[in-house]
Amino acid sequence: MLGCYDFCGHYDWIFNWLKEQGGTELLYQYWDEAIYGDSQQHAAELIGSKGLSGMKEYWGHTLEEEAPAGGYAAGIVGDRFWMEMNDCPSRGFLMRNGIEFSRDYCDHCLGWIGPMMKKAGFTVNHAHNHCGQCYWEFMPLQNSGEPEPSIESLKQRLLREWDGEKMETDRFEQANDVCKKRVNTQGQ
Amino acid sequence: MSLLPYTDTKPKGAADFYFGINATFRFMLRQFGEAGFIRWLTEMGHGYFEPVNRIWREGGLPSVAQYWREFFAAEPGAEVEVHEEERQVVIDVKRCPAIAHLKAHQRDIVPEYCRHCLILGQTRAEAAGLSMQLEGGNGSCIHRYGDAGVLTQDADAVREVS
Numbered sequence: 117m118l119g120c121y122d123f124c125g126h127y128d129w130i131f132n133w134l135k136e137q138g139g140t141e142l143l144y145q146y147w148d149e150a151i152y153g154d155s156q157q158h159a160a161e162l163i164g165s166k167g168l169s170g171m172k173e174y175w176g177h178t179l180e181e182e183a184p185a186g187g188y189a190a191g192i193v194g195d196r197f198w199m200e201m202n203d204c205p206s207r208g209f210l211m212r213n214g215i216e217f218s219r220d221y222c223d224h225c226l227g228w229i230g231p232m233m234k235k236a237g238f239t240v241n242h243a244h245n246h247c248g249q250c251y252w253e254f255m256p257l258q259n260s261g262e263p264e265p266s267i268e269s270l271k272q273r274l275l276r277e278w279d280g281e282k283m284e285t286d287r288f289e290q291a292n293d294v295c296k297k298r299v300n301t302q303g304q
Numbered sequence: 305m306s307l308l309p310y311t312d313t314k315p316k317g318a319a320d321f322y323f324g325i326n327a328t329f330r331f332m333l334r335q336f337g338e339a340g341f342i343r344w345l346t347e348m349g350h351g352y353f354e355p356v357n358r359i360w361r362e363g364g365l366p367s368v369a370q371y372w373r374e375f376f377a378a379e380p381g382a383e384v385e386v387h388e389e390e391r392q393v394v395i396d397v398k399r400c401p402a403i404a405h406l407k408a409h410q411r412d413i414v415p416e417y418c419r420h421c422l423i424l425g426q427t428r429a430e431a432a433g434l435s436m437q438l439e440g441g442n443g444s445c446i447h448r449y450g451d452a453g454v455l456t457q458d459a460d461a462v463r464e465v466s
Contacts, residue, residue: 117402117421118325120317121378122310129352130328133344137336146331154327158320158409181318205314213310217352 124209131218144294147227156228164236171197171254182206197254198267200274204248211248222246222286227294234292241271243287243300245278255290307363307371308378309355319380322402329414338416345420349427360432368434368449369393381405391454395447403443403465415464418442422462425449438462 118126134143152160159178162170172192179188187203207222209215222244229252233240239257244250251274253267278285285300332341350357359367369388372395376384383399406413418441429436429449437448437455441463448455 117375117424119375119379120319120321120325120402121312121375122308123317123321123324125310126348126352127324129348133347133351142335146328150327150331151324154330155324158323178318178320181320184314205312209310209312212313215310 122209124206125213125215127224128210128215128221129217131221131224135218144227147224147294148231151224152228152232156232160232160235163232167236167238168192168195168197168254170236175199193264193266195256195259196264196267197252198270199252200270201248201250201252204250207246207248220246220286222250223294223297225250226288226291226297230288230292230294239290239292241289242291243271243275243278243285245283245285247283249274249278259290306374307356307359307367308374309359312378316378316380319401319405322405323409323411325402326406326411326413326417329417329420333414333416341416341419342423345423346427349424350431353424353428354431357428357431360428360434365391365393365434365449365451368432372447376401391451393449395449397440397445397447400443400445407443413465415466417465418445418462421445421447422457426457442466 131143134146159174162174164170166173169192172190175190179190183203183205187205188199188201190197190199210221226240226242230240233254234257237257238254239259241253241255242250251271253264253271275285287298287300288296289298329341332344336344356371359371366388369386372384372393373386376382376386379401381399381404382397382401385396385398387394387396403413403417418438422438425436425438425447430452433452435450435452435455437450437457439446439458439461442465
């Protein structure tokens with residue numbers, strides 16, 4: 117039986133298997149169709165109907181279930197929802213168990229969250245460092261482009277820390293598509 | 305010592321991941337058809353699960369029994385009894401945690417859901433020098449593991465999910 121306890125392990129194995137069958141195009145199709153369109157339909161319905169409060173409700177439940185020990189912070193500021201992940205339960209599971217079947221495990225989040233947010237009328241600022249840390253900012257698709265000071269401060273602090281530790285970071289700016297990734301190796 | 309090759313900091317998994325497993329089955333069936341679905345699971349049985357197969361090869365049927373006890377203890381909502389009989393391990397799944405969670409959330413479950421247990425179970429048993437048999441499905445079932453070549457599978461013994 118495929119269990120939920122080690123889900124992240126076989127999920128990562130599947131990413132690599134799909135890439136071997138049909139390249140990243142098939143993998144991205146899987147995140148879009150199977151994860152966003154099917155598995156996470158409850159998230160899409162909640163966020164599509166309630167917007168920011170739906171995000172708070174969805175991630176409140178999900179993070180409580182996946183990361184009961186904490187390791188994250190989230191909130192609403194103005195017309196935006198933000199999250200800071202310090203100890204991702206999913207990537208952390210892989211790291212603690214020495215699992216690395218696919219190169220870019222963390223991309224799966226943008227892979228399903230991106231299209232879901234687009235449908236709900238939001239775009240995404242996101243970066244991750246492959247070590248269980250990331251930030252998220254969800255803002256209306258029709259936005260002024262002006263940074264929200266407190267969220268901008270969080271993003272800049274994390275990016276400085278990761279660059280200081282010479283970490284490779286993957287960054288997405290106003291993106292809804294995992295193809296929009298910009299890899300930053302400035303810190304190395 | 306745990307026989308689970310991968311462990312987490314929390315005692316049980318997050319049940320909503322069953323949504324992802326069900327959706328993955330649907331995607332694989334649509335993308336690759338039944339033959340591709342079987343090939344995918346067979347490769348997973350030999351690949352991802354090789355650390356478990358090795359434990360079973362080295363530890364024999366007692367390790368199979370211990371593995372499944374630990375496995376289901378970490379699956380939320382599972383009601384399972386594992387019995388060690390003469391040269392056979394019987395896993396009596398009274399309440400399948402995945403099917404129960406998916407039904408509780410009114411998810412459209414792929415009819416072939418329970419077949420993955422048979423394909424993975426037989427692949428892994430054979431890789432460990434054992435045989436496996438499955439009977440039931442749709443929320444409750446019985447898995448049996450025995451010596452190689454001892455257990456045979458009735459083609460109609462695995463129920464579709466309805």
